[in-house]
Amino acid sequence: MGSLGRVLILVEEGFEDMEYFVPYYRLIEEGFTVDTASTRIRVIFGKHGYTAKPQILTKDVEPGEYNGLIIPGGKSPGKLRLDMHTLRVTRDIMVSGRIVATVCHGPQVLISAGVLKGRRITCHPSIKDDVMLAGASYIDQPVVVDKNLISSRKSEDLPYFCRELVRALKGLNSK
Amino acid sequence: MGSLGRVLILVEEGFEDMEYFVPYYRLIEEGFTVDTASTRIRVIFGKHGYTAKPQILTKDVEPGEYNGLIIPGGKSPGKLRLDMHTLRVTRDIMVSGRIVATVCHGPQVLISAGVLKGRRITCHPSIKDDVMLAGASYIDQPVVVDKNLISSRKSEDLPYFCRELVRALKGLNSK
Numbered sequence: 156m157g158s159l160g161r162v163l164i165l166v167e168e169g170f171e172d173m174e175y176f177v178p179y180y181r182l183i184e185e186g187f188t189v190d191t192a193s194t195r196i197r198v199i200f201g202k203h204g205y206t207a208k209p210q211i212l213t214k215d216v217e218p219g220e221y222n223g224l225i226i227p228g229g230k231s232p233g234k235l236r237l238d239m240h241t242l243r244v245t246r247d248i249m250v251s252g253r254i255v256a257t258v259c260h261g262p263q264v265l266i267s268a269g270v271l272k273g274r275r276i277t278c279h280p281s282i283k284d285d286v287m288l289a290g291a292s293y294i295d296q297p298v299v300v301d302k303n304l305i306s307s308r309k310s311e312d313l314p315y316f317c318r319e320l321v322r323a324l325k326g327l328n329s330k
Numbered sequence: 331m332g333s334l335g336r337v338l339i340l341v342e343e344g345f346e347d348m349e350y351f352v353p354y355y356r357l358i359e360e361g362f363t364v365d366t367a368s369t370r371i372r373v374i375f376g377k378h379g380y381t382a383k384p385q386i387l388t389k390d391v392e393p394g395e396y397n398g399l400i401i402p403g404g405k406s407p408g409k410l411r412l413d414m415h416t417l418r419v420t421r422d423i424m425v426s427g428r429i430v431a432t433v434c435h436g437p438q439v440l441i442s443a444g445v446l447k448g449r450r451i452t453c454h455p456s457i458k459d460d461v462m463l464a465g466a467s468y469i470d471q472p473v474v475v476d477k478n479l480i481s482s483r484k485s486e487d488l489p490y491f492c493r494e495l496v497r498a499l500k501g502l503n504s505k
Contacts, residue, residue: 172347172348172378173347173348173351173380176348176352176485177351177352177355180352180488180489180492181356181359181489181492183489184356184488184489184490184492184493203347203378203379203380204378204379205348205378310351313355313359314355314356314358314359315359317355317356317359318359
């Protein structure tokens with residue numbers, strides 16, 4: 156297992172539990188290696204009390220090692236966007252054309268990384284004005300795929316999010 | 331969508347949230363139709379506060395309509411095993427050789443349905459004595475596949491559970 160490639164998930168306190176664990180488990184099922192990064196190494200609690208255990212600090216992440224980046228929603232992206240290492244990693248993976256996938260409030264990190272100009276994206280409706288001010292087009296549908304950028308609105312969209320995520324990550328790998 | 335077939339999930343109050351939603355979303359992703367049944371039609375709360383919304387009463391379930399049955403863990407199976415319609419549906423699907431999949435405390439329903447004699451299964455360690463007294467062999471591994479019966483121990487096993495579940499429902503051979 157793990158031979159398909161390596162994917163990074165960024166989390167902070169208050170992440171949306173399903174939006175972390177559903178893609179996390181899905182990629183493990185598929186055979187990817189999945190690393191969880193945060194700003195400190197400790198147990199992190201999701202909104203519903205599940206726990207994530209980061210193995211790597213954002214400051215130590217080598218973005219070139221990853222085929223893709225996932226940013227789950229909840230309160231986590233509002234904290235991650237203040238971390239310069241999160242923004243460095245996000246910018247590197249986004250600009251290189253490798254997969255970037257967000258759910259719910261995840262695009263807050265993309266706004267702060269300054270990588271949304273001219274892109275099509277969906278997100279939680281409460282931040283749609285923010286993504287548009289950052290230069291993106293907001294589309295209200297379960298999943299939006301714009302080249303290397305995959306986005307969904309909420310937990311209920313996760314089946315469609317995971318379908319596109321797996322498809323994209325396997326396509327990237329097979330080139 | 332939904333053309334692959336129909337799968338039933340049984341839940342009651344206190345279901346383990348991930349063990350319901352991870353396979354539920356996974357099967358929707360794959361294109362199955364997934365029905366949720368319970369003893370009453372109302373919003374049901376998981377241990378972590380997520381909610382399931384059953385569309386069908388167990389007393390109205392026609393087991394012949396389903397390719398498979400999933401019984402998530404948590405406190406839900408301890409309530410479901412008291413419902414004669416749950417036991418009727420479980421027995422029908424199990425005996426017919428269609429897929430039955432349990433996580434954690436899910437096998438409590440199989441014990442009460444009287445369908446475990448001679449079968450190999452895994453479960454939460456706290457009920458391993460019960461499954462053995464019901465005539466099953468208990469195996470401590472992430473997923474156990476014994477013909478039409480697929481079982482896992484806990485949420486962390488879900489990637490391996492889902493892999494075998496999808497494979498079995500699509501009629502593919504295990505490993």
